[in-house]
Amino acid sequence: MSQTIPQTTVTLDHPVDFARWRSATRALVGQHVPPEDIAWHVAPSGTPDTPAPAQAAPPFRIPRETMQMAADVLQSMLPDRFTLAYHLIYAHVTGTAMPPPDLARIEDAADTVRAETAHLRHDLFTLMQRGDGQEAWHATMAATTYAPESNARFMTFQLSLAPWRLALPGRRMEWTGEKLLYGQDDAAPAPIAFGSLPPPAMPLVTDLDIPRITVLPAVALAARTCRICPMARHATQTVFGEGRSDARMMFVGEQPGDKEDRAGRPFVGPAGQLFDRALLEAGIERDDTYVTNTVKHFKFRPRGTRRIHEKAGPEEIANCAPWLAAERRIIRPHVLVMLGATAASALLGRHVTIGRERSRAITLEDGATGVVTVHPSFLLRVPDDAARAREYDRFVADLKLAASLRAPVAP
Structure with a gap:
């Protein structure tokens, strides 16, 4: 059986690049490009930006709940999370049905992200209240999803915009007081925009003290x-x-x-x-x-x-x-x-x-x-x-x- 070769490649800036994924999805779904025709890649550190598709497409609306589900999936560590999230939007716009196994994987991934978000915020409060007397707050945290990245704003607000650093499995994140830095352990962290991250699985003000x-x-x-x-x-x-x-x-x-x-x-x-x-x-x-x-x-x-x-x-x-x-x-x-x-x-x-x-x-x-x-x-x-x-x-x-x-x- 012949295998479908993707006709379109989209390169994202970082593993949780929701902004570029959303922009590409809007363009490609509007043209009814099927999920199997798209290859999603994350640019290695230091790789120049590769523009996402920017073709004009008819406007369409996605319910807030559906887009949040896609954002939740993108915070999972499933290797095909970008394709699954795209397929969710594609199915809604085209009126087609997702394969039940894929839909079940999406729901399971979203549940995992929501659960880890709740634990993350509880653990963050514990760490913040403990304090270490240093100028910049820092902590090490285990995580099985990208929920910490999506809650970077939450941490920044809760710490009153003061600098912080967070070490995660294989990666680290830092707020300098002026910009957000992010990268893998084997490379220097690079600036990323808060707006590029997925909205967290729980509203930012939920649990905010x-x-x-x-x-x-x-x-x-x-x-x-x-x-x-x-x-x-x-x-x-x-x-x-x-x-x-x-x-x-x-x-x-x-x-x-x-x-x-x-x-x-x-x-x-x-x-x-x-x-x-x-x-x-x-x-x-x-x-x-x-x-x-x-x-x-x-x-x-x-x-x-x-x-x-x-x-x-x-x-x-x-x-x-x-x-x-x-x-x-x-x-x-x-x-x-x-x-x-x-x-x-x-x-x-x-x-x-x-x-x-x-x-x-x-x-x-x-x-x-x-x-x-x-x-x-x-x-x-x-x-x-x-x-x-x-x-x-x-x-x-x-x-x-x-x-x-x-x-x-x-x-």
């Missing part, structure tokens, strides 16, 4: 991977806070809106522009503050081509609470300004009526001073010009009150 993260950039990067609540699956992106990590004033709103969701920055839409104007009138420089939201994703309902804002519910607020708590813990503001009832209720831990709580100083448990006021979007909804002007002036007065409560800058 957020209170142990000590720097704001690590919290922000970790939050951008969050897929805990359904909002995260529909929003364009996570909208984390921005501003000074040593800000004396912190402003907290409800959630990003349509403009913020697209831009990836808080308070940049119409309410944000009004907020900026009011800050200036109150003598506050936005660049000297920290601005964020209780909820980090845009909750909306579609109406034609528009996305209509929906109020964040208790579940979304609870899911995002660790991110807000981390921002507050790291920044340690002197004054915490709560913009609207949602933010005030979340931060004070009780139901808040704006009319009853606003325009006064509130001593908070951590020693900071809280001020409750309206959300800037409320001012945009006041229909009467005279009433809107009065409410705006009152809002500015609340901001001036907050500014007066700031502790003086040390000489």
Whole structure:
């Protein structure tokens, strides 16, 4: 019987090069190239990059669960894992069936990767808590899959972006504080991109000990991977806070809106522009503050081509609470300004009526001073010009009150 000779060769940069595998798969599946016509190779250390196929192909969509299954298989050490993962996508797009033995091997491999991911994170926490007093955290770990590579981001976030090294069977990985290095034991490690690695079998924020993260950039990067609540699956992106990590004033709103969701920055839409104007009138420089939201994703309902804002519910607020708590813990503001009832209720831990709580100083448990006021979007909804002007002036007065409560800058 004659053996099929592959017509296409794809060379990957490293053994877990998910990014190049995905790019090649998208091009080749779109052209209905069967799995047996493709040879997958990993470039030896020092070999120049070989471009993956880049032919134009009709667009197609793959369910998140199917793509994650493929990513899980790529973290196994099966010698034909790239072919199996490709066949999984090919079968979905072409409507064909995989041979049952191959499908069973995929499921077994994915189960092994998920189990090792859970053990890996437990072992990592044990090693991290033990510590060795050295500048760069390092450890040696046994592994039967490539799950450690896929969890490189997890380690980096959990260690607050500090340098680390991990020795694995036949290979090693290192984060220098600026770049990720990876290689076999018999060769010098080379830089690889976090984005080239498969998404881990468990979401990055699962098992992440957020209170142990000590720097704001690590919290922000970790939050951008969050897929805990359904909002995260529909929003364009996570909208984390921005501003000074040593800000004396912190402003907290409800959630990003349509403009913020697209831009990836808080308070940049119409309410944000009004907020900026009011800050200036109150003598506050936005660049000297920290601005964020209780909820980090845009909750909306579609109406034609528009996305209509929906109020964040208790579940979304609870899911995002660790991110807000981390921002507050790291920044340690002197004054915490709560913009609207949602933010005030979340931060004070009780139901808040704006009319009853606003325009006064509130001593908070951590020693900071809280001020409750309206959300800037409320001012945009006041229909009467005279009433809107009065409410705006009152809002500015609340901001001036907050500014007066700031502790003086040390000489």
